Amino acid sequence: MPELPEVETVRRGLADRFVGRRIVNVWVGRERSVRRTSREELTARLSGATPVAAQRRGKYLLCPLDTGDVLMIHLRMSGQVLIDAVDTTRPLHTHVVLDIGNREELRFVDPRTFGEVVAYDPREAQRVVPDVVALGLDPLVDELTIADVRSMLRSTRRGMKALLLDQHLIAGIGNIYGDEILHRAGISPLRPANRVTGAKVARLRDAVVSVLADAVAMGGSSLGDAQYVDVSGEGGSFQENHRVYGRAGERCITCGRGVVTSAVVAGRTTSWCRVCQR
Ligand SMILES: [Zn+2]
Known part of the structure; x- marks a missing residue:
């Protein structure tokens, strides 16, 4: 599942290739990807709008639009945001497409369909995206003291x-x-x-x-x-x-003495070295 570094990498791609480009057309295939509002609302809010920035908080991508609305994309388990030429074949599981002119389109691809695309008025953030409002400090956007x-x-x-x-x-x-x-x-x-x-x-x-x-x-x-x-x-x-993730059972490459342990901690398979980590 994409975490902060993966989402930040996508954000940088959006800053380079999406910001400043007017959305001339919106296509929604599977409505589950836009479930926070609706196909109609997403289409109405994005059509003709231009993203003015690409921001990120935690694992959420946030693109303010020139209309005053915000486009939020969350990749969840398996979401991808791709920018491709319109004449290339759309990948299987492409659920939302934004035509951004110049014969290119932004594609939201998501095999497991937990991901989301939503456009909202930031004055309604508490109602539409309460999870974004409730986020704690972002270690790279905010100063984490x-x-x-x-x-x-x-x-x-x-x-x-x-x-x-x-x-x-x-x-x-x-x-x-x-x-x-x-x-x-x-x-x-x-x-x-x-x-x-x-x-x-x-x-x-x-x-x-x-x-x-x-x-x-x-x-x-x-x-x-x-x-x-x-x-x-x-x-x-x-x-x-x-150094530890995905290395359960291997000799620890940090200390050379411990073996990486794996157990379910906080509901997730967790790997660590009992020699290095106390
Ligand atoms: Zn170790």
């Missing part, structure tokens, strides 16, 4: 993996980057959050920002079973740098 992290840690006895997955606290981290961040910080996913103190607080804050920034620099992670690609259809390469 050590004081912010310390107050999150003090607020709960939940385990560290659960804390990192909570989008209301820090937005954008999922299973892959949660595991990689905790490994870089040297913290067990099972450790109660309020028992992470002292120098570990700053180390955690630095791991959150640096793991995500490193992954963005490599275009995110593309896994064998997932469909994540950027707007040009290219995969990322940060999966080559994963």
Whole structure:
């Protein structure tokens, strides 16, 4: 499932190739992809509108339009945003198409159909996109300070993996980057959050920002079973740098002594090294 680095890579593609281009036509195939409002409302709000920016909060893509509305796209499990020539074959599972002129179109492709495309008046954000309004700090858009992290840690006895997955606290981290961040910080996913103190607080804050920034620099992670690609259809390469995710049973490449453990933590298959992470 795409997390912050993958969504940020898509955002950069939208900034390059979508912003400033008038949407001349809207096509909606499967209505489930636009279920937050309706086919008619999406078409009415997007037709003739021009995106003026490509922004991101957590895993949400947000494009303000020149009409005052906002286009939100969430990839969820398997969504892709592709910009292709109109005369190429649309991939299977293309559910929304925006004709952006110059013989190109934006295609929202989503085999599992959990993803969403919605256009809304930002004054109605609380009603239409309450999940966006409720997001916590974005570690790359906002400044994530050590004081912010310390107050999150003090607020709960939940385990560290659960804390990192909570989008209301820090937005954008999922299973892959949660595991990689905790490994870089040297913290067990099972450790109660309020028992992470002292120098570990700053180390955690630095791991959150640096793991995500490193992954963005490599275009995110593309896994064998997932469909994540950027707007040009290219995969990322940060999966080559994963140190624990997907490495259960292997010798830890950080310490060379531990073996990467795997267990279900906070409802997700979690990998960590018991030697490096305490
Ligand atoms: Zn280790």
